[in-house]
Amino acid sequence: MNKLVEIGEAIKRSNRVLLCGHVIPDGDCLGSVLALGLTLERLGKKVIMGGPDPIPEIYHFLPGLDRFIVGEPPEYEYDTFIVLDCSIPERLGQGYQEFLNKDLVLINIDHHEGSQPFGDYQYTDPKAAAVGEIILDLLDVMKVQITIEAAVNLYTAIITDTGSFRYENTTPGTHRRVALLLEMGVPATDINIHLYEEKPVAALKILGAALDTLTASTCGKVCWMTITREILHKAGALDEHTEGLVNYARSIKGVEVGLLFHEISKDLYKISFRSKNSVDVNKLAAPFGGGGHTRAAGCVLQGDLKIIQEQIITAATLAAGGSNH
Secondary structure, rough: OOOOOHHHHHHOOOOOOEOOOOOOOOHHHHHHHHHHHHHHHOOOOOEEEOOOOOHHHHHHOOOOOOHHHEEOOOOOOOOOEEEEOOHHHHHOOOOHHHHHHOOOEEEEEEOOOOOOOOOOOOEEOOOOOOOHHHHHHHHHHHOOOHHHHHHHHHHHHHHHOOOOOOOOOHHHHHHHHHHHHHHHOOOHHHHHHHHHHHOHHHHHHHHHHHHHHHHOOOOOEEEEEEOOOOHHHHOOOOHHHHHHHHHHHOOOOOOOEEEEEEEEEOOOEEEEEEEEOOHHHHHHHHHOOEEEEEOOEEEEOOOOOOOOOOOOHHHHHHHHOOOOO
16 A cells, blocks of 8 residues: 555646546545545646536535536546545446556545555555545645635535544544634535535435335344335435435434345345444445445345345344344
């Protein structure tokens, strides 16, 4: 693994940069990409920021989003490819994964546990609450000015990946970094309203539909909800409106592991894992081809829903020390 100063020097040598995160972008992914991209543009570099999937509506307020390209990246003579918040090639998505095989300087920055970093320059810090923390440190090492636009993006990255500082990945260092951003003038109240208090009606309808499917294991330590395409369409909701629903399953008294089974296309399911205290859901998701963090992870499986649920619920129940009998 490289040091941040080495990453910074490599970035300074770049001129034509392609910058992306992972598929189905979240706040940390978008905030980190935009903060770094906007800063590199100010340094006079040609930067293309993008990703294969649409941007969820709650992030439309982010500064610089108008320069984010959705879909495959435009053809260009890039000299550097920077990947943030992703160490799994398959999660780069169509049009971006192909750049791993091109003759470019490849820089990979991530914070996921059990990641498999790639590239000429690699930096992974599982102790970082968000990649936004790492980007803030990187810009400090590079001794470049952080604009209010970049600061807003970094604050969004950190607050979303820490669950508004509720998750155990939040450290004293997290609060110190956020304090710096607030001192720069970040409008925290406005950002939190955008993120948590401007939900469309469809998001509340899909919450109600999800709660109707709420089921607990016999031992009460595992709880899950299910969203099929039919349920989603009936609520008039979009896939992005399911973000955060799994936390309701985890929030029930006595539950250790919360699960959400979300059908993203016919017979293709995204499973979200969340835990409270004892279960490492990163390890729980690994046998199913997934991963993430100790308390938040996910995977994607193709097949019959009942079979998928039986396998995952059984594994989750065993991990939680419970029983379905």
